[in-house]
Amino acid sequence: MKILAISPLWRMTDVWLLLVFLNCHILRSLCKEVVTNSWLVTLHGDGGEEIAKRVAKNTGFSYIGPVLNSKTDFHFVHHAVHNARMRRSVPHTRLLKSDPMVRFAVQQTGFPRLKRGYKPLKPLSHAKSNKAKAAAPPKTSVPTDPLYPKQWYLNNTAQAGGKLKLDLNVEAAWALGITGKGVTTAIMDDGIDYMHPDLYENFNAEASYDFSSNDPYPYPRYTDDWFNSHGTRCAGEIAAKRDNGVGGVGVAYGSRVAGLRMLDQPYMTDLIEANSMGHEPQKIDIYSASWGPTDDGKTVDGPRNLTMKAIVYGVNEGRQGKGNIYVWASGDGGPDDDCNCDGYAASMWTVSINSATNDGQTAGYDESCSSTLASTFSNGKSSIYDAGVATTDLYGNVTTKHSGTSAAAPEAAGVFALALEANPDLTWRDIQHLTVLTSKRNSLFDPEGRFLWMVNGAGLEFNHLFGYGVLDAGSIVDLAGKWKSVPERFHCSSGTVQGKHKFKTNEPLLLIIDTDACQDKDNEINYLEHVQAFITINASRRGDVTMYLTSPMGTKTMILSRRPRDDDSTSGFIKWPFMTTHMWAENPQGPWRLEVVMETAPVTGLEQEGNLFEWTLMLHGVRDAPYAKLPVDAVTNHEKLGVVKRAHERFIARSARV
Template identity: 70%
Template sequence: MYLGIRWNELLRTLCVIASLVVLGSCGNMMTNQWYVQFHNDVTPEAAQQVAQRNGFQYVGKVLNSPSEYQFQHNTVSKLRKRRSVPYTRLLKADPLVKLAVQQTGHIREKRGYKPMQTSPIISRVKRDIQKVLEEKRDSGVPNDPLYSKEWYLKNTGQAGGVPKLDLNVKAAWDVGVTGKGVTTAIMDDGVDYMHPDLYHNYNAEASYDFSSNDAFPYPRYTDDWFNSHGTRCAGEISARRDNGVCGVGVAYDSKIAGLRMLDQPYMTDLIEANSMGHMPDKIDIYSASWGPTDDGMTVDGPRNATMRAIVNGVNNGRGKKGSIYVWASGDGGPDDDCNCDGYAASMWTISINSATNDGQTAGYDESCSSTLASTFSNGKAGYEDAGVATTDLYGKCTTRHSGTSAAAPEAAGVFALALDANPDLTWRDMQHLTVLTSKRNHLFDPNGYHNWTINGAGLEFNHLFGYGVLDAGSIVDLALNWKSVPERFHCTAGSVKGKYAFNSSVAIVLTIDTDACLGQDNEIKYLEHVQSFISVKASRRGDLTMYLTSPMGTKSMILSKRPRDADSKDGFTKWPFMTTHSWAETPVGTWTLVVVFDSDEHQTGTLFDWTLMLHGSQESPYAKQQIKAAAKHSKLGVVKREHEKWSASKE
């Protein structure tokens, strides 16, 4: 087989040949992988015997479960239209087997990949390296030759940027916080772990290749370096400092693990689940710069096993402090909405958008109400070295990495710094710290559609950028003395069911009045995430827009217009539209949902149900937090005062 093949292109081609309708996962393409559940717990040796006597190959456990395993059949095509029913029946007939399910193949794409030409950059680095080493050896500034081009670490106006619009990493480094003792897994197309800027920080024990089922997640060769994606992401986090190679990582003393899982002719639920559940007590952060197709018409998200892996991670990972999942919000541009991506819009993940080095939203950025914060992806067009400088394949360097693919690893690096400062942080602590310390800085929407808004708790947010750009110095400073937030609860605030017809001239306005489970064990007083599970069909799904307004008057656009989405059949079925914009508000009162068409043509639709789910705490998460420097953490001071007012009004 030609080594340069791109598997996602192959999958699409097969879909076209089969005359399928492509809806995110291109119909039901089947793989040669099977999920097998036994009636009772069995040893891996016993599972291997079952696989062998039925003509299958044993792959491994699913989520480390003693009763769930993955098999494959080597005589079955890796990708085919029809189910292999005889093989499934054969497994089901085995007396030890309770359930056997052939795995569906679906598309998962890297975000921000563009072919890069690195030769001029490499030669320039080689020319400059000795000069840089001599000038910076004693200056306290990293002597890595690309450091001066890493404007996302220190923006001095390079490539047309705005000075000081950066991640403020030096403030963390100056207090000795560099990511020590933290491991981030790069879930991607592999990592060049022999790269001189990475191998010292490579955690081989926590690494694995789920595409080839071995312990060596090295990228597969292609002529156009298509599989350089994971290596570039890894360098942003953990590239070694002061070694005279490429640049320096955000958390340059942290470790990176390679989880190669994005390079096969399909993606399956089991590959995703095993990747996200891999060694949750040895991996602290999982960084994902991929997702469903960013084509503006896909509605897709994690399947059953993957959801189990994520939920298990946040509940039990890191010694029950919770695994931290960082997700790139997507590269579908203004014609897509990341609330249609079930990974980026999950409350278990931290969804990261990107900004350019002058504070604008990039042309490929998606917007949605589930985005928590932003980092950086590339500089202004037309400037040399405007991309993200990082490591590249085969020991080389690049200054042209871009997309929200570049943004998510930067966030993972900042979170590694926070965990170095305070290893006891939970996954929810990290989200609260992100909300409180992210900055508006110079971020703005050049089109003027999405302005900065203050929510009912006094927190400033933006539909494009979430709560602002991550600030490493501030998150480390606040993390040092952070008290873990109180227990989290879930409350079903109410449901509306029926057949509510609407059209281009008449919108739907529905309300739910809630006491937020007052007096019950799961009462919510202080909000974190808010989900609206909605079932709706429309003559043109892409023209639907939805808005949710909280009792404190905060309006969230939970679905924007998607011009490319012409679906008239599937609609949304109990899809969890999520918003973070009401963070720290009180949920008691009337919630209002508005569903309206944004179309010049006549459209019709029917909404069948809306269920409102509230997630948060019964105690103020900020009551016990210390404010050492009000200027640095003014958000914390504001929200604490608001919470004190609410408490006083109820006494």
């Protein structure tokens, strides 16, 4: 197999890897094309806003603003066009293109993006908070907020049927004086009740915006069923004030939250997503998303071009070059879905977070996939009162009923805010390394016995549901304070298999790529971070296809699980980037094995078949040992770090013998 190397100039390559590969697939995943009343308009040269405004006025459009602060790309809306229609408005596009300053104009496609919550949000019994600000009681070691005893995910005392000490261990971080000060997390959602008495002091208005109404006030739109309480609930998990006599306390109660209202319209567009994820990347440290493509077990979808550009810019240029942290809820499709079919959660630039219940089990709505990095908590048994996540709610209220991976992602964002206060120089990659090294297995388990805890070639324990375990705030803050940023990251295209490779029921397909991981080249990789398998495949029933990737060190991971509801027989996957984190810190040199299995349900009695047309193996990692510069006490105090360093010493010794 010929080994292909790519340039380490990643700022260009980043865009190529997903923009090209994802875009050709995504449009095929939609059942019908829905178009909106929004247009992306590109002007000749560096037209600027004044020219864009003039073009909009001359053509009867409304000028919304630039896209990602561009001087040539702008967002226009035409209010005489319905915001969700099945046919493109060709006359309006022609009118735009007739202006001599317009180089390009395209009407925006609409697509569904859904909030991730176990149950549809409906009217609940809300505990009313005291709207008048209470006098702050004397500071104690334990928060005095009235809901704190019910916040089992912060301090699990076995309340609500939970398991003792199965929590985020935040009190250990707080005891060090770390509360998230100086860190801002943006809640990309349906708005924030920023007048809530538990939120308004920690609300960052300068970093907030309403992309649904195009104004600076991201307040939730009122509905009778309180459907738009989602963002407010997520915000309270992160930054609810401490010891103010109201509600509970946030994971990072000294941090601030920004509201990016972008989820409240009939259909999402690439323009809205891009501007949200690229909003104020120097003022925002963390972006938290508790939403994604439809969790119906048959959707394959992800970010479009402009959105990917925003994320790539964020990780390369945000936070003064250290990179923004994008936290994503892994999905609520349950065992019939796979979060590797979600291009947001499965991106190597996002931290995908799954959830566990208060007694350590996987929740019934949790999706599994090889791209999940870690877990936090969502809820306990539905039969037990107050077993949900306690947090802020609309109009000054509070609730103990928040749940789903919607609740898990903001908890992770709060833990990362604590880490960033402990060490503001952490990069987006440092956060991922710290997550892997400090997350704990604790008491997490799969009650169905489908996914056992495994150990990879670098000695790291992982699980297909929970990633590397539950986040530990005390541990991540401790290690963050001693952290030395990891070496430069490289990317190696390690080989491609092409041709028509058939597989069918009871006849699996095995393919092998033998790679030197770009050895002796500028982008040599000796220690892995992310692994991507770009695959083009179709089948008579896509949902029956499962795929397994095995590393040269023997770590086997399922990069696609069976999805019984997915009956697609035409679209398949086109250069889809299946990603795994399970080979973290391994040496990638040697044979990689891809196994494709058609797991046809016995009850159907029908034989299914398929064809794999292309598999490209992409390795991402570092040439030099990533933890060599850490002080001795860091290795001593963090068991996983010691295990990995000893494994790396064995890598080096083995290479020397060879």
